[in-house]
Amino acid sequence: MAVATALLGMLLAPAALHAEPAPVPVLSADQEQRADRLAHGLRCLVCQNQTLAESNAPLALDMRKLIRDQLAEGRTDAQIMRFFQDRYGDFVRYDPPFKPATWLLWLGPFALLALGFLVLARTLKRRAGMRAPLTADERERAARFLDSGS
Numbered sequence: 001m002a003v004a005t006a007l008l009g010m011l012l013a014p015a016a017l018h019a020e021p022a023p024v025p026v027l028s029a030d031q032e033q034r035a036d037r038l039a040h041g042l043r044c045l046v047c048q049n050q051t052l053a054e055s056n057a058p059l060a061l062d063m064r065k066l067i068r069d070q071l072a073e074g075r076t077d078a079q080i081m082r083f084f085q086d087r088y089g090d091f092v093r094y095d096p097p098f099k100p101a102t103w104l105l106w107l108g109p110f111a112l113l114a115l116g117f118l119v120l121a122r123t124l125k126r127r128a129g130m131r132a133p134l135t136a137d138e139r140e141r142a143a144r145f146l147d148s149g150s
Contacts, residue, residue, distance in 0.1 A: 031071045038067050038080055043092050051094060 027035060036053060042063065044055035052060045052067075063084070070080045081093065090096040098106055134142065 027068060027071055031068075034077060035064070035067050035071055038077060039064050041081070041094055042067075042084055043094055045088060045092065 039053035
């Protein structure tokens with residue numbers, strides 16, 4: 001039985017190598033715009049810093065084809081985004097939703113900025129408090145220095 005399966009596989013393998021790629025559905029102008037907008041709103045999971053529209057990675061090409069297929073089937077933009085989120089998680093979106101799992105992503109930069117200002121304010125306040133007034137001897141030396149013109 002295993003030998004028959006192997007022989008059948010060897011007979012069909014050349015045909016699979018020369019198989020035509022699946023046809024890309026023809027979309028209306030409105031659907032093309034929607035496909036482009038969706039591709040710009042999704043992240044390439046290979047490149048991670050590019051949108052699907054910008055990436056030439058094979059996975060991005062497949063994901064763009066999935067968008068076009070789903071548009072041809074009549075799905076809404078929200079349904080298509082939900083499909084990709086369910087499949088790849090919130091990371092796939094360039095504008096992840098604001099929910100507890102993404103709070104750090106949305107609020108983290110502002111929290112770090114506030115922390116930086118707090119540290120700066122405390123440091124400046126501490127430095128201002130460290131400046132002790134000049135002693136009489138230091139004032140006299142400073143006056144002599146200023147009077148000498150050097």
